[in-house]
Amino acid sequence: xxxxxxxxxxxxxxxxxxxxxxxxxxxxxxxxxxxxxxxxxxxxxxxxxxxxxxxxxxxxxxxxxxxxxxxxxxxxxxxxxxxxxxxxxxxxxxxxxxxxxxxxxxxxxxxxxxxxxxxxxxxxxxxxxxxxxxxxxxxxxxxxxxxxxxxxxxxxxxxxxxxxxxxxxxxxxxxxxxxxxxxxxxxxxxxxxxxxxxxxxxxxxxxxxxxxxxxxxxxxxxxxxxxxxxxxxxxxxxxxxxxxxxxxxxxxxxxxxxxxxxxxxxxxxxxxxxxxxxxxxxxxxxxxxxxxxxxxxxxxxxxxxxxxxxxxxxxxxxxxxxxxxxxxxxxxxxxxxxxxxxxxxxxxxxxxxxxxxxxxxxxxxxxxxxxxxxxxxxxxxxx
Amino acid sequence: xxxxxxxxxxxxxxxxxxxxxxxxxxxxxxxxxxxxxxxxxxxxxxxxxxxxxxxxxxxxxxxxxxxxxxxxxxxxxxxxxxxxxxxxxxxxxxxxxxxxxxxxxxxxxxxxxxxxxxxxxxxxxxxxxxxxxxxxxxxxxxxxxxxxxxxxxxxxxxxxxxxxxxxxxxxxxxxxxxxxxxxxxxxxxxxxxxxxxxxxxxxxxxxxxxxxxxxxxxxxxxxxxxxxxxxxxxxxxxxxxxxxxxxxxxxxxxxxxxxxxxxxxxxxxxxxxxxxxxxxxxxxxxxxxxxxxxxxxxxxxxxxxxxxxxxxxxxxxxxxxxxxxxxxxxxxxxxxxxxxxxxxxxxxxxxxxxxxxxxxxxxxxxxxxxxxxxxxxxxxxxxxxxxxxxxxxxxxxxxxxxxxxxxxxxxxxxxxxxxxxxxxxxxxxxxxxxxxx
Numbered sequence: 001x002x003x004x005x006x007x008x009x010x011x012x013x014x015x016x017x018x019x020x021x022x023x024x025x026x027x028x029x030x031x032x033x034x035x036x037x038x039x040x041x042x043x044x045x046x047x048x049x050x051x052x053x054x055x056x057x058x059x060x061x062x063x064x065x066x067x068x069x070x071x072x073x074x075x076x077x078x079x080x081x082x083x084x085x086x087x088x089x090x091x092x093x094x095x096x097x098x099x100x101x102x103x104x105x106x107x108x109x110x111x112x113x114x115x116x117x118x119x120x121x122x123x124x125x126x127x128x129x130x131x132x133x134x135x136x137x138x139x140x141x142x143x144x145x146x147x148x149x150x151x152x153x154x155x156x157x158x159x160x161x162x163x164x165x166x167x168x169x170x171x172x173x174x175x176x177x178x179x180x181x182x183x184x185x186x187x188x189x190x191x192x193x194x195x196x197x198x199x200x201x202x203x204x205x206x207x208x209x210x211x212x213x214x215x216x217x218x219x220x221x222x223x224x225x226x227x228x229x230x231x232x233x234x235x236x237x238x239x240x241x242x243x244x245x246x247x248x249x250x251x252x253x254x255x256x257x258x259x260x261x262x263x264x265x266x267x268x269x270x271x272x273x274x275x276x277x278x279x280x281x282x283x284x285x286x287x288x289x290x291x292x293x294x295x296x297x298x299x300x301x302x303x304x305x306x307x308x309x310x311x312x313x314x315x316x317x318x319x320x321x322x323x324x325x326x327x328x329x330x331x332x333x334x335x336x337x338x339x340x341x342x343x344x345x346x347x348x349x350x351x352x353x354x355x356x357x358x359x360x361x362x363x364x365x366x367x368x369x370x371x372x373x374x375x376x377x378x379x380x381x382x383x
Numbered sequence: 384x385x386x387x388x389x390x391x392x393x394x395x396x397x398x399x400x401x402x403x404x405x406x407x408x409x410x411x412x413x414x415x416x417x418x419x420x421x422x423x424x425x426x427x428x429x430x431x432x433x434x435x436x437x438x439x440x441x442x443x444x445x446x447x448x449x450x451x452x453x454x455x456x457x458x459x460x461x462x463x464x465x466x467x468x469x470x471x472x473x474x475x476x477x478x479x480x481x482x483x484x485x486x487x488x489x490x491x492x493x494x495x496x497x498x499x500x501x502x503x504x505x506x507x508x509x510x511x512x513x514x515x516x517x518x519x520x521x522x523x524x525x526x527x528x529x530x531x532x533x534x535x536x537x538x539x540x541x542x543x544x545x546x547x548x549x550x551x552x553x554x555x556x557x558x559x560x561x562x563x564x565x566x567x568x569x570x571x572x573x574x575x576x577x578x579x580x581x582x583x584x585x586x587x588x589x590x591x592x593x594x595x596x597x598x599x600x601x602x603x604x605x606x607x608x609x610x611x612x613x614x615x616x617x618x619x620x621x622x623x624x625x626x627x628x629x630x631x632x633x634x635x636x637x638x639x640x641x642x643x644x645x646x647x648x649x650x651x652x653x654x655x656x657x658x659x660x661x662x663x664x665x666x667x668x669x670x671x672x673x674x675x676x677x678x679x680x681x682x683x684x685x686x687x688x689x690x691x692x693x694x695x696x697x698x699x700x701x702x703x704x705x706x707x708x709x710x711x712x713x714x715x716x717x718x719x720x721x722x723x724x725x726x727x728x729x730x731x732x733x734x735x736x737x738x739x740x741x742x743x744x745x746x747x748x749x750x751x752x753x754x755x756x757x758x759x760x761x762x763x764x765x766x767x768x769x770x771x772x773x774x775x776x777x778x779x780x781x782x783x784x785x786x787x788x789x790x791x792x793x794x795x796x797x798x799x800x801x802x803x804x805x806x807x808x809x810x811x812x813x814x815x816x817x818x819x820x
Contacts, residue, residue: 282408287408287410290410291410291411291412294410294412295412295414295415295416296416297416298412298414298415298416299415299416299417299418299420299485300415300416300417301542301543301544301545302454302543302544302545302774303543303544303545304544305417306545315407327511327513339544340544342544343541343542343543343544344544346508346511346515348412349508349510349511350485350508350510350511351412351415353510353511354485354510367408368408370407370408371407371408371409371410372407372408372409372410373409373410373411373412374409374410374411374412375412375415376411376412376413377413377415378413379413379414380414380415380417
């Protein structure tokens with residue numbers, strides 16, 4: 001028997017068998033098939049609960065509530081840097097807190113409210129980085145403290161982070177001490193409870209005189225209870241200043257108001273006195289219109305024109321409708337009109353009658369209910 | 384700031400109120416209108432059957448007088464709403480006011496069997512709603528025109544403040560015939576041309592007649608003796624007499640205001656001077672003594688001054704001197720020549736004829752020569768004469784052409800209302816009388 005053909009037949013048969021029966025072997029995964037399914041939309045809360053995230057409270061409400069509950073009990077964040085055990089804080093009374101003057105200006109408040117999720121779950125690589133300030137608070141307050149309720153304004157500054165992986169952490173500055181002391185390296189078990197001792201070094205020689213007790217920072221040596229919260233101090237200071245300013249302003253305002261009230265009263269008194277009799281005065285336009293109206297009706301007689309200086313003054317009462325209530329009276333010259341004066345008077349009367357009714361503002365009736373008209377023909381002289 | 388503003392406004396308002404008006408509103412009217420006064424003259428009521436014609440004629444006459452003066456406008460009868468059927472019935476003023484009537488004139492006429500008539504009239508002011516005038520005239524029916532003129536005069540005087548001029552007469556020279564043989568006669572007529580009557584025949588040339596102050600006599604120049612001489616004529620009797628018994632040439636006469644004297648020019652053939660002549664005695668008083676031609680003298684209304692024309696300065700100009708002569712002052716200062724000066728009855732103006740650039744003008748000026756105004760102008764016109772109230776001037780204008788002749792015109796002293804005065808013939812040299820008594 002020939003080996004070559006046998007092998008060839010075997011191999012071809014194997015290939016064909018594999019092609020025919022080995023289909024399922026080449027079908028890699030059913031997951032590659034396209035499936036269609038309905039996907040419902042979930043809210044972010046549902047997503048957080050499904051993913052096991054901590055429920056996020058309403059930041060604004062939480063911060064206010066916490067701020068009011070924790071106002072007197074939470075020490076300043078900067079104090080937590082001290083390694084000394086905190087003393088039991090003395091809680092000042094509200095009145096003392098309001099009146100106490102601040103010894104120092106508080107640190108400026110952060111302008112942005114950080115999200116609580118960031119402060120508690122910020123991750124660097126695989127490690128969870130927790131701000132040491134929060135750790136200190138948790139230590140000191142125990143179960144009372146909950147980082148979710150930390151006030152936004154009291155969020156500590158970012159502190160040097162602890163990373164177990166990193167060995168090249170820069171050594172802290174050596175503290176000035178008379179004795180040279182090597183830095184203690186805590187063991188892994190003692191990390192949580194052993195008290196750490198910072199490295200010290202001899203004072204460096206210098207030509208400058210340096211006070212022995214010169215602090216290297218503004219932090220107080222002894223952790224005492226602050227007399228008042230910075231926020232309250234500012235508010236109080238502002239309130240005091242405002243009160244003082246208001247008091248000063250109030251005195252000036254009251255004096256000015258009194259003067260103004262007197263001036264207004266005097267002005268109103270004058271106006272009332274004047275307004276008691278006539279109404280508002282006629283405008284020059286209204287007067288001019290009246291003059292034009294009478295002028296157009298004054299047909300100057302020959303004799304009156306020729307007399308030149310024959311001026312007569314007539315007085316007439318008008319009704320509110322602008323009609324003549326009665327015949328005009330001769331005011332000037334006094335006496336019974338004779339001769340040309342009579343013609344002048346009659347011509348003036350005719351003019352007044354003829355032009356009536358006069359269109360005068362009704363609201364100013366008191367001003368024009370008695371009308372005196374001077375008829376002066378000097379511009380009408382014949383020669 | 385707003386409060387201070389409010390206070391300031393209040394104080395300013397109060398201050399303005401206190402200064403704006405402390406008493407009744409007073410306005411001054413310094414200009415008016417000059418327009419004919421609208422009047423209504425419904426037909427006079429004939430209270431007797433015989434008075435019907437006269438009532439209509441009187442109505443027309445009064446209306447014509449007033450309208451022709453230029454100062455009145457008659458509302459046509461067909462525009463009347465109110466009807467006057469009873470002279471004594473109350474006037475419905477509203478009916479007349481609605482058609483803008485200023486004055487209403489009503490009248491009533493009664494004629495008796497002996498041709499006597501009684502004419503009554505009333506004048507109402509429509510706007511003040513009162514009666515301004517009410518009069519009654521009694522006369523012969525033949526004098527109806529005079530009664531009509533008198534009624535018109537009363538109305539005119541009552542509404543204008545000046546006396547009327549309707550009851551007056553005109554004496555003039557009536558001319559007729561061809562130009563080269565023109566016949567001239569003295570004639571008188573009413574101011575409106577009615578009742579024309581000739582006083583002389585055409586046998587001799589007559590010139591420059593003038594009324595006496597009472598309008599009963601006429602003084603004029605006649606050529607009946609061959610030379611111009613001044614005569615005095617009674618208008619009623621037509622009797623006449625020569626003024627200058629010395630038989631010098633005399634011309635251009637006028638009466639003195641009192642009617643006792645006449646002023647005229649006397650000439651010896653070489654020169655003419657002005658004389659005053661006592662009409663009772665004939666005594667003459669020489670008032671000028673110059674070699675120049677001096678003529679056309681006339682008295683001022685008060686008789687204290689005399690205005691005349693003279694060429695003593697080289698040209699024909701107007702001068703004024705005292706009634707007794709003496710220094711004469713030239714008052715005409717414009718270009719051209721001035722002639723025929725006449726003093727206004729009011730004493731304020733002097734009318735004259737001005738010849739400038741071959742044109743003639745009638746004008747007026749103040750007695751000191753200022754304020755000269757020319758009222759008319761034409762190729763030839765002259766001879767102004769004043770109406771009794773000094774508001775109208777009558778003169779004559781020569782109409783050119785072969786058939787032309789002189790026409791009498793009247794014009795208001797304002798230069799308005801130029802009217803032709805109707806005369807039976809051509810007329811020239813008119814002279815206006817005073818109001819008739």
